[in-house]
Amino acid sequence: MVAALSPSLPRRDEHARAQLRAAATRAAPAVLAGDRLLAVAGPIGHLLPAGGIRRGSTVALDGPPGAGSTTVALLLAAATTSVGEWVAVVDPAGTLGARAAAEVGVALERCAIVRPVAPDRWATVVGALIDGVSLVAAVVPPGLRPGDARRLTARARERATVLVALGPWPVEASLRLHAQGRDWSGLVVGGGLLAPSEIDVRVEGKGVRALAQARAQAG
Amino acid sequence: MSRTGCVWCPDWPVIAARRHADNIGNDELRSRPLIVRERVGSRDVVRCASADARAVGVTRGMRRREAEARCPEAVCIDADEANEARTFEVVARAIEEFTPRVVLERPGRCEFPTRGPSRYFGGDDALAAKIRDGVAAVLGPDGDDVRIGIADGVFVARLAARRSVVVPAGGSAEYVAPWPVSVLDDDDLASLLVRLGLPTLGAVAALAPDAVLARFGSEGRRIHELARGIDPGPSVLIAPPPDLVERTELDPPAERVDIAAFAAKELADRLLERLAERGLACTRVLVEAETEHGERLTRCWRNARSELGDALTAGVLAERVRWQLDAWINTGETTAGITGLALIPDEVVPADGRQLGFWGGDQVAHQRADRALARVQGILGYDAVTTAVVQGGRTAGEQVRFVPWGEPREVELPLAVGSEVAAWPGALPPPFPARVFDPPVPAELVDVGGNAIAVNGRGEQPRPPTHVRCRALPAGGGAVRAWAGPWPYDVRWWDVRARRRGARWQVVVNNVACVVVVEGGRAAVEAIYD
Numbered sequence: 045m046v047a048a049l050s051p052s053l054p055r056r057d058e059h060a061r062a063q064l065r066a067a068a069t070r071a072a073p074a075v076l077a078g079d080r081l082l083a084v085a086g087p088i089g090h091l092l093p094a095g096g097i098r099r100g101s102t103v104a105l106d107g108p109p110g111a112g113s114t115t116v117a118l119l120l121a122a123a124t125t126s127v128g129e130w131v132a133v134v135d136p137a138g139t140l141g142a143r144a145a146a147e148v149g150v151a152l153e154r155c156a157i158v159r160p161v162a163p164d165r166w167a168t169v170v171g172a173l174i175d176g177v178s179l180v181a182a183v184v185p186p187g188l189r190p191g192d193a194r195r196l197t198a199r200a201r202e203r204a205t206v207l208v209a210l211g212p213w214p215v216e217a218s219l220r221l222h223a224q225g226r227d228w229s230g231l232v233v234g235g236g237l238l239a240p241s242e243i244d245v246r247v248e249g250k251g252v253r254a255l256a257q258a259r260a261q262a263g
Numbered sequence: 264m265s266r267t268g269c270v271w272c273p274d275w276p277v278i279a280a281r282r283h284a285d286n287i288g289n290d291e292l293r294s295r296p297l298i299v300r301e302r303v304g305s306r307d308v309v310r311c312a313s314a315d316a317r318a319v320g321v322t323r324g325m326r327r328r329e330a331e332a333r334c335p336e337a338v339c340i341d342a343d344e345a346n347e348a349r350t351f352e353v354v355a356r357a358i359e360e361f362t363p364r365v366v367l368e369r370p371g372r373c374e375f376p377t378r379g380p381s382r383y384f385g386g387d388d389a390l391a392a393k394i395r396d397g398v399a400a401v402l403g404p405d406g407d408d409v410r411i412g413i414a415d416g417v418f419v420a421r422l423a424a425r426r427s428v429v430v431p432a433g434g435s436a437e438y439v440a441p442w443p444v445s446v447l448d449d450d451d452l453a454s455l456l457v458r459l460g461l462p463t464l465g466a467v468a469a470l471a472p473d474a475v476l477a478r479f480g481s482e483g484r485r486i487h488e489l490a491r492g493i494d495p496g497p498s499v500l501i502a503p504p505p506d507l508v509e510r511t512e513l514d515p516p517a518e519r520v521d522i523a524a525f526a527a528k529e530l531a532d533r534l535l536e537r538l539a540e541r542g543l544a545c546t547r548v549l550v551e552a553e554t555e556h557g558e559r560l561t562r563c564w565r566n567a568r569s570e571l572g573d574a575l576t577a578g579v580l581a582e583r584v585r586w587q588l589d590a591w592i593n594t595g596e597t598t599a600g601i602t603g604l605a606l607i608p609d610e611v612v613p614a615d616g617r618q619l620g621f622w623g624g625d626q627v628a629h630q631r632a633d634r635a636l637a638r639v640q641g642i643l644g645y646d647a648v649t650t651a652v653v654q655g656g657r658t659a660g661e662q663v664r665f666v667p668w669g670e671p672r673e674v675e676l677p678l679a680v681g682s683e684v685a686a687w688p689g690a691l692p693p694p695f696p697a698r699v700f701d702p703p704v705p706a707e708l709v710d711v712g713g714n715a716i717a718v719n720g721r722g723e724q725p726r727p728p729t730h731v732r733c734r735a736l737p738a739g740g741g742a743v744r745a746w747a748g749p750w751p752y753d754v755r756w757w758d759v760r761a762r763r764r765g766a767r768w769q770v771v772v773n774n775v776a777c778v779v780v781v782e783g784g785r786a787a788v789e790a791i792y793d
Binding site: 108109110111112113114115118128129130132138139140141142143144145146147152153154155156157158159160161165168169172173175176177178225226227228231232233234235236237238239240241 | 628629631632633634635636638639642643647648649650651652653659662663665668672691692693694695696697698699700701727735736737744745746747769771773774775776777790791792793
């Protein structure tokens with residue numbers, strides 16, 4: 045009896061398995077690239093490949109003082125806090141204007157500001173923060189060792205945290221943003237008031253249209 | 264419900280501060296009225312005042328400035344909770360002469376079960392008298408006003424201690440009825456109950472239990488029970504799992520409080536984390552320490568409001584443990600370094616506050632961030648990790664307050680008259696600068712002839728600015744393309760020494776917008792719109 049039944053069992057099983065496999069392919073929980081993307085709203089988002097920043101990537105952001113690099117970093121932080129996640133800003137000199145952060149939409153209660161930070165502790169602190177929050181925006185101290193920078197890049201990739209390095213980043217980055225200046229209006233000679241202005245940002249990196257350049261509204 | 268005794272030393276912060284002053288030979292605090300202040304968010308309020316200060320109208324929670332106006336001769340000092348706990352250790356030890364199970368809630372108040380000791384010493388009244396004498400003996404002149412209450416359950420015992428009475432068994436309902444609802448220690452609830460026309464616990468107790476349950480939920484049921492003098496303790500008690508005891512060895516032995524407390528903080532985090540894994544929280548914990556000489560010290564701490572089921576949080580627990588270690592080490596109870604520490608959960612309840620947020624409030628992400636930030640605080644110091652709170656002020660620097668991570672963020676609402684939000688005189692409107700220099704970076708603001716710009720007493724400048732030079736600007740500054748100002752300010756004009764006068768300009772130099780301030784003839788760049 046058992047012997048008569050047994051040849052039919054594997055066949056039925058195989059059929060069921062095939063069906064199951066087909067069903068599984070249809071319903072497989074594939075991780076889409078879009079799920080691992082931190083969407084950035086506004087004109088800055090239009091500049092970025094796929095409209096946002098991939099989690100785990102390192103963004104090097106630079107520009108002379110007053111060109112708007114801090115505001116661009118704050119816009120990226122605002123995109124993170126607006127989806128309920130946490131950011132940390134490492135501000136070694138202690139000069140971040142938190143009022144401006146609130147103005148561009150950063151939820152201050154989910155934004156830890158770390159300051160002041162001695163240059164020799166910088167890498168340790170940024171590493172610890174990468175473990176805990178979704179985006180770390182850190183002002184790079186002069187003379188950062190490439191080894192430390194590479195380690196932090198790897199750690200950010202592993203933890204799916206975005207690392208925004210403000211200043212001269214000594215190693216390669218997934219994305220490079222250069223703030224190139226702002227066009228101020230509203231203020232004339234002897235009167236008026238500053239009006240919110242646009243920032244010229246140039247983007248370099250994989251998946252970016254050659255020399256994408258556009259203006260991002262800030263403030 | 265067990266018979267419970269409660270010892271309460273009113274004005275403990277004052278007593279502790281005076282005893283500390285005696286120890287260091289400062290007799291000023293004894294001879295003058297004393298106000299102990301504390302910071303609650305951004306406010307500076309009275310934590311406690313001595314009897315002579317209270318006689319002229321200083322009350323708890325009053326703003327410090329108002330308290331000082333009412334009692335100008337008073338000495339005003341900062342609250343030092345560690346000192347309060349350290350000083351209270353002698354009281355706890357005096358009570359331990361009579362009963363071994365003393366539970367501390369906060370410095371100044373502790374509880375103990377009285378069934379055994381009462382029987383031994385001949386009744387509740389006799390026990391209360393003995394303990395009062397014992398405590399008064401160790402406190403000396405400060406021991407005049409030690410109050411002891413004995414009643415059924417912790418809540419009623421605490422009320423009994425306020426009047427220093429022994430409430431007979433079964434007499435709780437009658438005793439609590441005339442007390443106002445504010446003794447429930449929940450201001451929002453108390454104010455609501457008063458508005459509902461229920462000013463006393465007796466009025467709450469007279470309601471139908473199902474009506475209270477329907478309106479206030481399970482917390483309402485507990486309040487109703489307390490109002491009827493029934494205090495069953497936390498609703499569901501679970502026998503603490505024995506394997507949850509957290510121990511650590513200290514090698515080398517810790518002789519200083521901060522080293523021991525650092526180890527204790529980790530222990531506290533680990534204990535609560537492991538309890539949380541099982542869906543539990545802790546309302547009472549035993550702190551145990553062992554020294555090199557083999558001394559074994561234990562003390563039990565419980566959370567305030569634990570009768571309503573409020574559990575200890577990691578911060579509160581670590582603070583209690585720190586106080587206790589401080590008390591042991593600094594009152595000479597340990598004769599050698601501490602070699603071992605243990606935290607033993609004594610009373611465990613199901614955790615109820617750990618549900619994942621439904622909308623947005625993602626607890627897991629919060630905890631992950633919390634751990635990382637606490638770690639960075641360990642590396643850089645407590646004040647180095649902050650969150651910003653926007654507040655009123657003139658300059659971009661004044662408009663932000665940085666609150667250390669872990670402290671409550673009290674958001675200040677702007678002053679509004681009707682629906683108009685009052686503006687700060689002299690404050691610059693948005694956009695706000697993204698880089699703010701504190702202190703401002705020295706600069707030169709000059710006119711065509713190269714003379715420094717100054718402002719006269721009427722806030723007018725004789726000649727317009729044409730050049731700004733500053734190391735914070737790219738290329739060291741340059742020609743002014745556009746400018747507005749000067750906006751003069753005159754801060755603290757009523758105080759000769761703190762008075763500051765100056766003027767501000769918004770300036771665009773080389774396409775960089777910045778705020779330049781001139782004060783006392785010296786120019787500086789205050790902020791850059793980066």
